[in-house]
Amino acid sequence: MTTTPEILVICASTRPGSLNRRLAAAAANRLRAGGAVARLLDLDDYPVPLYRGGVEATEGVAEGARRFAADLARHDGLVLASPEYNHSMPGALKNLLDWVSRIKPWPTAGVHTVLMSASTGALGGARGLEALRITLASNGMRIHESDYALPAADQVLTERGDLTDSGESDRLDAVLKTFLAATGASDGRR
Template sequence: MTAAPRFLVLCASTRPGSLNRRLAETAAHRLESEGAEVRLVDLDDYAVPLYRGGIELVDGIAEGARRFAADLERHDGLVLVSPEYNHSMPGALKNLLDWVSRIKPWPTSEVPALLMSASPGALGGARGLAALRITLASNGMHVLDTEFALPAADRALTGHGFAEPEEDDRLDAAVKALLAAV
């Protein structure tokens, strides 16, 4: 018998009541319904100081970055749910990824990742996912071509599902693509 795949679901929004947190919970629930083991975390679980080479030189790699790297190694894949900030990713997420990129060999190398975003806007945070994709791929992560951007998320999210069945179908397709990648 093979072990259930294990996924780290990272929500990059720390705002109370975040739409992205609700989407991360929905994705985690959907993965669990497919038999996967899931650990849902957020950026606060991996707090790091602002990256500066001088800090690294004196203190080494920040503890939060080491914890994130260790969690990546303990899981078969990553679901990264991120809001869009000014057509990019949140600065705190970029900072964590900058710290993690200093660990050699890269703990992100070949990790299958599904990118997701939720926004009340018309594009669902897709522009932020494009910027995130570049950063992750440049550090060796296997970012899936399939991604999930949820527009009008303030109306679309309901419990652990969506108001419209086609959104459930899109999430199912994204989850299946991630499961196939591991």
């Protein structure tokens, strides 16, 4: 177990002005305030081509997927903030996860992960997280019991990652607190 938990925080949207990026920043800020190291990255840090078996057969596993695997191995947990696209996860995220699943043993196996989503909609992207949970669990991730889905995110989340709604702020703190405790309670991954 490491003394200072090191958490990878990934935003699955690269859109300029992304609400999920703001939420990821909010999570990273709070993790740091709680004594953890938090590294905030997004899908552009792990570029991969569209998965096709023929490409894998001739070129091997894409470099971006290997980099993601290495980052998972050197952190104690993952915060994944993902938009909901059509009640599921963005194709770009699924594509990266498909690539990573081709590495054996699975780099995702046993990784403590908490799922988050921000949306302008009333459910905050909660249905997308359900789909994401199924995919990640199939590759052995340890998904934290509580997700965090933020509705009307454009009204309560500033660009710096401040949550202006005190109820939502408390709810995010509570999810991250139990998540950090869960990562600390394990044997650690490094």
